[in-house]
Amino acid sequence: MIRIQLSPEPQWFELGHGVRLQLLPLTTALMVATRSDPAVQALEAEANNDSRAATFAAALARRAIVNWEGVGDADGAVIAVTPEGIDALLSLWPIFEAFNLHYVSRGMLLDAEKNGSPPSPTGTSAGAIATARPARRTTPAEPNAKTAPRA
Template sequence: MLKLGVGREPFWLDVARGVRLQFRPISVAAILLARSVAADVLQAGGDDASIKAGVAFTRSLSHTGIAAWEGIGDADGNVVEPSPDNIDALLEHWPVFDAIDRLYVGPALIRDTEKNV
């Protein structure tokens, strides 16, 4: 059964100790943009192109999906907002990248295979 209107409101995920991110639900447009970004990385080729494409896919969805966060600051401890540069810096922390990939990106892709939106 195709379920319509499931999870259309922003939601919070704990991605590291003391760090919470608020995400927008993943839209069709966000998936298409992420696919395009990943395809560009694959076309560029090079060592580990498929791995880099996967990173680009998750990074793209993070850019469109992260609406707010708590527990994130600059090197001086000042609170920072989720800008593209700050999101990129956050994604350089492996545990956070992994949590976003598992808790945000993965379930959206599984929902697609289950024919659920």
């Protein structure tokens, strides 16, 4: 079942380590805008999946994060949400992983659902006819000492 978030209001997500992000709902408009992000578009065709995931997540986060708690500078002073701050936050592996798991993957899972194979038009293959002939007999993998020719 797909659960639809009818409220356009940003929601708070706990990412662990005392970090909370207030994020816009993950909508089609947000995903399309992220796919058109210059950083995403600039990815080389040969870029590996990890690079693509990191670039896409950062581009999405820059659009989706409206507020945060538990994020500070090196001295512990609370910092405002900025694109540079978002990039720095997502450079921390546990935060990146939590952001992907709790926010990004929800959109990707719905997108992936439409990529599955359609059901067989004739139903299951329970009544299918085999096209390969059965094997006649087995052949020993290694000759035994009694039948092996002597040199």
